Structure formats: structure tokens, C-alpha cells
Amino acid sequence: MTASTLIDRYHARDPRALARALTLVENDAAGSADVLRAARAAPHRPPVVGVTGSPGSGKSTLVSALIAHLRAAGDTVAVLAVDPSSPFSGGAILGDRIRMLRHHADPGVYVRSIASRGALGGLSARTLQALSVLEGFAFDWIFIETVGVGQSEVDIAAVADHTVLVLTPGGGDGVQAFKAGIMEIADVMVVNKSDLPGADRVVRELRAAQGLVTSHGPDDWFAPVVKARADQQEGIEGVLNAIRAHRAHLGEAGLHARRHERARFELRAALQDRAGRLVAGAGADLIDRLARGDLSADQAAAELLQ
Template structure:
């Protein structure tokens, strides 16, 4: 039986960091820890911040943290960074822009490396969210690597997704390519002190106007700036809260979370199954021999895969 580090339930951030490390590094006790935490989850509200690299996501998240703390609420931040090609660690793990919160007991920032995962998120991001949720954070913010064709996984974790765009970066065109119009619950036109901010906001609003009439929630488009007084930050958090209230009033919030739980269960089944198969593949024996025959085209992949499934099921009996 895996025991949680002493101090986790009393709010010690060092204990929180230890549990996250156990989960992220997929230690043997990980599954047992997550089982223990599960009944204590479901209270945090999860935000996803995504957008092109250089859009100012980290600075914007930093400003949102400051506004949340002004309201005396706690926040956990998962900053998903590109992996170092040499160590596999988070390439931008220093999180320089969020250093002002380092001594704040109401803020916990964790950098995670993608470790090769597509979708803009690390594979264990969902599990780290659960740890922070059980710890008692009011808000959990996930900042993704950046938006691209395959980096839309944030919509399957976050309750509200904020897409950050910047003027002069061609974001309005790129957003259509990446499918951002479908995942955004709120648009933030960041660095709005730069030329072209009004034009970009107009373009995004025009694209939203072209969406089908059946769309019930129309994402607001807000202009923000993080320098000096932090323009539009309070309004951005207000728009997020409005979206949260909308989801709860319409019953979408509970429905989304139930569907997410079902999908997560299937993901775990898939992962556990892959682990069983991988265990067979990595060991000398019939599976490895069969794969060698596939490689030499003596056996086709479809026949081989069916045979491997039969063997794994037989071994489980």
C-alpha cells in the first residue's frame, strides 16, 4: 500500500511536489496513490491557456494568478514545456516570469516536459491535475506548449479554454488552420498595446459571426496587456467566470465531467493493455519471434496482432 507523504492533507507544498514527482515519473506506487486521491477530486476549476509560441501566455497566466490571489483563492499551475532533446526534462523549466509567486503558499507552479507527447500536453498532465485538485486548489491552470495541428488536447482536460492571440503574428489565419475556433471558450488578444490589435479582434469576431447558429456559447474576445497596469486582466477573469456560470446553469459542466471520466477510464484501460503487450514484446520469446517474422514479411501484421492479443489474454487467465 502506498502512503501519501506526511503533510499532503495539511497543505504542505513540499508534499504536493513529492506526490507529483511520483506520478510524473510513473513510480510503482502511482496507481495506488491516485486511487486514494480520486474521492477528493472534482472541486477545482480547470483553465487551459493555449496559443502560438511567443503570444505571451506565461506573462498572461502570471497576471491571472495575481488577480486570483487578490481574491484570496488558491491556484495550481501546470506549465507544459518542450522537452530537452538531451535530458528529456522541461526545456523552459525555470519559469522566470512566475518567480514572484515562489514564496506564496497559495500558488504552486509545476513545469512538465512533453517528453515527446503530441497534443501540446505531457502524458501525465491529467494525473497531475488530479493531484492538485485533491490538494485543494481552487483553480488549476494548464499552459500548453503552443497551438498547432495536433496540439488541441487541452479541450479534453480544461473546463474553460483560453486561446491567446497576438497582433502582427498572422494568428487569425493560423487559428483557422489549427481549429482554434472550435476549442476556444474565450479569446485573449494579448499585447494589445501593439499595432493591429483592434484589427485582429475585429477579424476574430467576424469569424465567430460566421459560425453556425446552433453554437450556444459565443466566445468573448478580450484585449489584454501584461505590462505596467495589466490591461484587461480583471475583465478576462470575469469572462472566464461567466463561462463557468453558463456551463453550470445549462448542465454542461456536470455532463462534460461525466463524459471526461468515462473517456479517462477507457484511456487507462488502453494504457494498461499496452503495458501488458509491451511487457511481452520486451521479453525474449514467442511475441518477439512473431514480430521478427512480421519484419521479414513471413507473417502479416493483422494476423500477428490477433495472435498477440490471444496470447496476452491466455496469460491473464
């Protein structure tokens, strides 16, 4: 299939063309630049919601519940699930068929797993390009679910229009979020599994902690804390309303600024990816000289860049 044919079918909203386009950009294959250009020229810009939090907090369950709620209203939804990379194959350890199986037969839902490829923070340049392809396909909503470890929680704020931080009672998540600085990047905080003991205490702690780290000027956003039971579809409308309120707060100027920040992040990720390939291809002689102390790391990097 030629690139022009693929783009025509992509614009016609052919799901198979979407899958092919995503594969092209993820692998940086021939024709991927043309596909990206066509996707980014599309006028439609749906809300992009990043969902992050610690492993076991119920991120996938919450996304599944959000999908069900939005589909009941007639909206189409895409999910980009960023999975840890296999150290052997480089591919995603978790597959999109494992996640959110209840929606697999719904033509209005598209779920795609993408490997983090060992990127710092868990989000690679390929993640951003795959996101652009999904945006150009004119879904009504796009969700990005991160691996929920390391720095990915902070990085998602540079990628998504709205960042949802999922926490649970009883695990010290609220305190850890405060200590790690994650709370500062959250636009909406969801206390999931709110039927567990301590849920109300976590809500109070989060609201109190925000008062310590967030200024309260007339233009500042105070991230709402929403209780939910995603497995029971409870609190889901409240989560969506909080996201919509944040979108209204940002306005066109705020959304434009976030898209520019995303482009900056993509450039940084692409440079990190290229640097990683340079290091992987470094000759044994250069590595030996560095190990012996004949070169500093800065000098070795300068040689590689030359």
C-alpha cells in the same frame, strides 16, 4: 514515507507532500494509485483553465498576470505547465523555475512543470493524474499551460473546464486559428499584446469568423474576444470575468459532462502510452519482418497486443 503518511500530510495541505505526490503519479511509482484515489475522492473541484496558443503569444505572461490578479483577491493558484520532452532525458526542457519567477516566494502559488513525454497532442495520461492531485489539494484556481504546438491546443479542450486561446496581432494568428479549427474549441479568446498595430482588426476577424463556424441557438456559447496587455496587467479582469461567465453558462450539468470527457481522454492517453511502450520494446525480428513486408503494420500490432 508510507503512502498513508503521505496522504495524511497531503490532506493537511503540506506543500512538500504535494510535491512528493506529484512525483509519484508522474513516474507511476509505488503508492501512486493510493494517492490518486485520495485526491479524486476530495469534494473540492476548482475551476481548471487551459491556456493555449502559438509560441510567443504570451501564454506564460498572461498566466502570471492572472495569478497576480487572483492572489490580490486572496485566491490560491496552481499552474501545471506542460513542456516539451527532452529527446535525451525524457524530462521537461523548460523548468518551473524559469517560468513565472515573480511568484516563486508566494506560498499561495504552486507551479509545476511536467514533461509531455512525447504524447500525441502534448498531453499525457500523467498530465491528467497530476491535475487530479492539484485538484485534491484544494487550490481555488488551476491553470494548465500547454506547449502551444501541434494538436495540444485541441486536446486541452478535453481536459480543462474552460479553454483560453491566446492570440496576437500581426502574426496571422486569427486566420490560422480559423484554418486549424482551434477557434471551435476556445471558450474565451484573448488578443494579447493589444498595443500592437492590428489588434482591433484581429478582434473583428475573430468575431466575424465565429459567426461562420458557431451556431447561435439559445443554449450556445459565443466565445468572447478580450483584448489584453498581460505584461501591463491590462484586461486581466475582463479575461477572468469571461471565464466566470462561461462557468455559469455550463452549470453543474455542463461541468459534470466535461469531467466525464476528461476521464475518457485520460483512458485514451493511457492506452496510447502503453502502446508506445509496446512498440519501443518490440523485438528486432518483428521489426525486420515488418520492414521486409512479411507482415502488415496491423498484423505486427496484433502480435504485440497478444
